[in-house]
Amino acid sequence: MIETIYYEKNIKNHPKTLEILSRFSNARQICIDRYGEVFNKRNQNFKLQKTNPALILAEKHKGFVLPVPEGFGIGQMHNFYFSHMYNCIYDCRYCFLQGMYSSANYVLFVNYEDFSSEIENTIHKYKSENVTFFSGYDCDSLALENVTHFMKFILPLFEKHPNVLLELRTKSVQLQPMMSSRALKNCIIAYSLIPEAISKSLDNKTPSIQRRIGAMKTLSQAGWKLGLRFDPLIHGRDWKILYRGLIEDIFKEIPVHSIHSISFGALRFPKAMFKKIHSLYPDEILFSGPLSQNDGLVSYENDIENEMINFCRECVSEFISEPIIFNCSFEPSRVKESVL
Amino acid sequence: MALKAEAKAIINGLNLIRVCDEHHYPVYADSKRENWLIISGVGQTKVGEATKYLSDVSDAQRWTVWVNIGIAGSKNGKYGELFIVDKVTQDRSKNCFYPGTVVKTKLKKSNLLTVDKPVLDYEEVNLVDMEAAAFVMVASKMSCRELILVMKVVSDGPNDSIKNLTAQRVSELISLNFKSIFEHIKKMTALAELEKIRFYTPKIYFDILRRWHFSVSQAYDLKKLILRWEVATPSIDVMDMIGKFSSSREVIGYLKDNLNNYEIDWNKL
Numbered sequence A: 001m002i003e004t005i006y007y008e009k010n011i012k013n014h015p016k017t018l019e020i021l022s023r024f025s026n027a028r029q030i031c032i033d034r035y036g037e038v039f040n041k042r043n044q045n046f047k048l049q050k051t052n053p054a055l056i057l058a059e060k061h062k063g064f065v066l067p068v069p070e071g072f073g074i075g076q077m078h079n080f081y082f083s084h085m086y087n088c089i090y091d092c093r094y095c096f097l098q099g100m101y102s103s104a105n106y107v108l109f110v111n112y113e114d115f116s117s118e119i120e121n122t123i124h125k126y127k128s129e130n131v132t133f134f135s136g137y138d139c140d141s142l143a144l145e146n147v148t149h150f151m152k153f154i155l156p157l158f159e160k161h162p163n164v165l166l167e168l169r170t171k172s173v174q175l176q177p178m179m180s181s182r183a184l185k186n187c188i189i190a191y192s193l194i195p196e197a198i199s200k201s202l203d204n205k206t207p208s209i210q211r212r213i214g215a216m217k218t219l220s221q222a223g224w225k226l227g228l229r230f231d232p233l234i235h236g237r238d239w240k241i242l243y244r245g246l247i248e249d250i251f252k253e254i255p256v257h258s259i260h261s262i263s264f265g266a267l268r269f270p271k272a273m274f275k276k277i278h279s280l281y282p283d284e285i286l287f288s289g290p291l292s293q294n295d296g297l298v299s300y301e302n303d304i305e306n307e308m309i310n311f312c313r314e315c316v317s318e319f320i321s322e323p324i325i326f327n328c329s330f331e332p333s334r335v336k337e338s339v340l
Numbered sequence B: 001m002a003l004k005a006e007a008k009a010i011i012n013g014l015n016l017i018r019v020c021d022e023h024h025y026p027v028y029a030d031s032k033r034e035n036w037l038i039i040s041g042v043g044q045t046k047v048g049e050a051t052k053y054l055s056d057v058s059d060a061q062r063w064t065v066w067v068n069i070g071i072a073g074s075k076n077g078k079y080g081e082l083f084i085v086d087k088v089t090q091d092r093s094k095n096c097f098y099p100g101t102v103v104k105t106k107l108k109k110s111n112l113l114t115v116d117k118p119v120l121d122y123e124e125v126n127l128v129d130m131e132a133a134a135f136v137m138v139a140s141k142m143s144c145r146e147l148i149l150v151m152k153v154v155s156d157g158p159n160d161s162i163k164n165l166t167a168q169r170v171s172e173l174i175s176l177n178f179k180s181i182f183e184h185i186k187k188m189t190a191l192a193e194l195e196k197i198r199f200y201t202p203k204i205y206f207d208i209l210r211r212w213h214f215s216v217s218q219a220y221d222l223k224k225l226i227l228r229w230e231v232a233t234p235s236i237d238v239m240d241m242i243g244k245f246s247s248s249r250e251v252i253g254y255l256k257d258n259l260n261n262y263e264i265d266w267n268k269l
Helices: A015-023 A112-125 A150-159 A196-202 A209-221 A239-253 A271-280 A302-317 A332-337 B004-013 B044-057 B132-139 B167-176 B178-198 B203-211 B216-232 B238-242 B248-260
Strands: A004-008 A028-032 A055-058 A078-082 A106-109 A131-135 A165-170 A187-192 A225-233 A259-266 A268-270 A291-294 A297-300 A325-328 B027-029 B036-038 B066-074 B082-090 B108-114 B127-129 B148-156
Touching: A004 A015, A015 A055, A028 B082, A078 A112, A112 A131, A112 A150, A131 A150, A150 A165, A165 A225, A187 A209, A187 A259, A196 A209, A196 A239, A209 A225, A209 A239, A225 A239, A225 A302, A239 A302, A259 A302, A268 A271, A271 A297, A297 A302, A302 A325, B004 B036, B004 B066, B004 B167, B004 B178, B027 B044, B036 B044, B044 B132, B066 B132, B066 B167, B066 B178, B082 B132, B082 B178, B108 B132, B108 B148, B127 B148, B132 B148, B148 B167, B148 B178, B167 B178, B203 B216, B203 B238, B216 B248, B238 B248
Parallel strands: A004 A028, A004 A055, A055 A106, A078 A131, A131 A165, A165 A187, A187 A225, A225 A259, A259 A325, B066 B148, B082 B108, B108 B127
Antiparallel strands: A268 A297, A291 A297, B027 B036, B066 B127, B082 B148
16 A cells, blocks of 8 residues: 655656556655655665655656666577666565665656657667567566556557567566466566575565466466576575475476576675665574675575576476576676666 | 743653753753653754754664654644644755655645745745754754654644744644654654664673674674574574684684574574
8 A cells, every 4th residue: 555655746747647646546645856855865764664665756767778787688689678667565585676775665667658669769779689678677577567557558569579578577466467468479477486485584575486376377378478587596404395396386387388488596695785785684584694705796605506506407407498497697786887 | 842832742741851951952851761852942053953962962873763843834734733744845945855754644744844934924835834854954864764753733824823822822732732743653663663673782792792802803793793693593592602712713713604504494484
């Protein structure tokens, strides 16, 4: 339930602003000049704001489409991402957004039309090459869809360009935008997955792993392609049993032909980001585990990382062939330097 | 608070007593020194100075809740109505400040204009006062904005002339809203507890520092390791494990080795 909505005065009469403000007519509505006045200012407290975040409606002026960091992708030549929102309704303890922003308020950029024209321009620029667009790095792609309707807006654009891939990264079981349209073969709904026992501790306010698997099954039955994102891989006692169990649970429900790609990502934070997150949640057990610092990154030791990736690869290889398995070397700080 | 008349209901309601007559501003506190109050006088300069002053004398922490309570003029609000202010505009600079909106409440909310001279034309403003902007500006340097609160009671407006205000009427206005004010402050205090936890240092850390000699950087590492230890193995007394060591280096080495090989048991959480 959103109780407070800040809106930039220059988009006060934008149709999307009017639509959202009218839908939340009981929310306190506060006019601001620029979203920076209430987002990412110093002396804000991410942890306290997370208990009751406000929504900020803003206009994005640049950076609608950005290149992903080197080494990241699912097999295509050109990879870009876009973010219609900053922040997420979920509260996952390993999420880099906690360390990225000072504010836990949700920023929604209402000028969707600028996103679509920039995406169109990018598609046109690389029209004879393989291109993938990713959504869901600065926010969950679908979690706030019932408020934003962004995916409902953007999916038809990708329907017009069947050779261009779109990945929607999510933990949400909000399937309305997909179930209300025919399945797009070039759209991958990519679910972030960790074993249920770990998820119960770290994935706050998210649908359970069982519900995510259920949502994937529904999507699969409707003909949508799925991505399995074991990212981040979390270490702990009996991790092999936990991950094998998760992978088996998935393949019990999801037919192999529905799976577009599988990727594995290590738990990694830039040092400064880790310091900030740990200072917010010093009592979080995840950060008391065997993490070490190397080359400005806080992560598990290489041998742990490699063992986990190799083990999970082997597990999924029992069900699926190698060419659709990727590693994810995503380092959030590299992406954000170009955004903020 | 700006006026003694505004403060009277709070002083009585919280059993505050004047803590020291030598203070530049009248300062009050309760017997546990948990709740503090300062009377600044009217105007932004005075409230800014008084807020800083109170921070110093009360040994305020980063999780301290800062509250400005007072009367305000209003074009729309009813006489005696209480508002939580979520946007403060400083008239002279046009700078805006946004106290936090995290605490859930059914109390009415409003924006407020802070002016330097009393305003008699109420057409332009929802609420108007002479202190809040400077208060929020100074308090924001000491606590996060989620722990800053401005509450105003409507005292004058188009139908209630400021000329009719007396000290007694001002006291009554605050007094009538005392219950709502403190229910909200209690919620803010609960929120502050979440912040306080972040700055907790286990007692055992100080015990270890007393027993072995640690350099400054070793003490820094030790604190981080002890915090991790307390989270990872809360049932194991660290002193039992390190008591045998003769040097700080051994203590740190032991803690590092153990924590770096610690496996979280997710099934037991």
